[in-house]
Amino acid sequence: MLQSTPLNYRRIIIWIGRLVLAGIFIYAGYAKITMGRSPRPPLGVALGFFEMQVSSYQILSREASRFVAHTLPFAEIALGLLLLIGWQLRVWATLITLIIGGFFASVVRAYSMGLQINCGCFAKPEPLDGMTVLRDGALLLLAVLMTVFVYLEARKPHPWSAAETPSSPLQG
């Protein structure tokens, strides 16, 4: 009989990470495009509004802000779906962790500089405050743990690819 995959704490963390982070990424990308409204505003208006939020962090140049504003929402949705599907998990988990790391660094910098700006994370206007820093820090921690455990679990052979035991009824 085939042995099922072992359920251990690493796999639990991986599953929680995939579900939570994929859900957040998909929702964040969708919210940026629709601004949480129905019917959604024209795409140019939504992305223009997001560009204002990106530039308010005072990190990127105008061109870089525009590039990020016009690509990030779609990248978030795609990465969320890929994480959920589980295909090439190590690649997308690493990429998502790097992106969340970038978010966290930007938020911490803006908070330490005392910038009175919106987070720009989701559709609802959200002042950047200490809770934003804590929340993004928690998500970064989850992403790092998920990615590390994904790599560790990938080193082990899958039980279905292991040699079958002599007592297996499938053997002659």
Place this chain on the structure above:
Amino acid sequence: MNRRLPIVSAKLLTLFVCGTLLLAASPDQKSQTSSSAAKKTAAPKAAEAPTVSTASITVNGVADIDPTKAFGSKTAPVVVEIYSDFQCPACKQLFLNTTQKVMDSYVNTGKVYLVHRDFPLPMHAYSRVAASYSRAAAHIGKCEPVEQALFQNQEKWEANGDVKGTVASVLSPAEMKKVQAIVDAKTLEPMIERDKQLGLTVPVTQTPTSVFHSKGQTYPYAGTLSYDVLKDFLDQLVAQK
């Protein structure tokens, strides 16, 4: 003798009661006299305050606009409300670096109708006073120079509280007299309070907050804005069909 005594006593008693009543009435008469005198002396001050209108208008579905603190064409496709506090550094940055350019490129060309809303924050000691002077100046047609003076000299009057002196530096003595009379009469305070209440419905949680209105949609944005980025967003809004 015995018959006269009660009659005399009654008369004395009557006189006593009437006298007491007269004495009790006299302080009221005195106070009425003094209040009427006060009114007489106060009347000239009230007469000096110029007549100001507290009427508001509605443009593109945006209500309760003080027309003296709004700029541009009422047929503009985009309405922008800016909630600001004169003592807020970020509001100063927005006003000096961005709003002036928006006025030149969008307001004066009929693309944007710009509304200034006062949102004095409780932690700023003089922002309400500044809002009062700015509103009064707007009602005599001196909104822009007074706002410019207040924002440019923010650090000075913030330190010493001399809002009046800052305003007076850009007005003639006659204009300043009118403004002071309006401020003293507190006629426009309800308009400032109305702006504040409107802001709370957005909700405005920090200043500056800009609220963009276009095609029935509202886009609130909190924080300062650079003109280059705001320009792109305004172009998108104006281009909507």
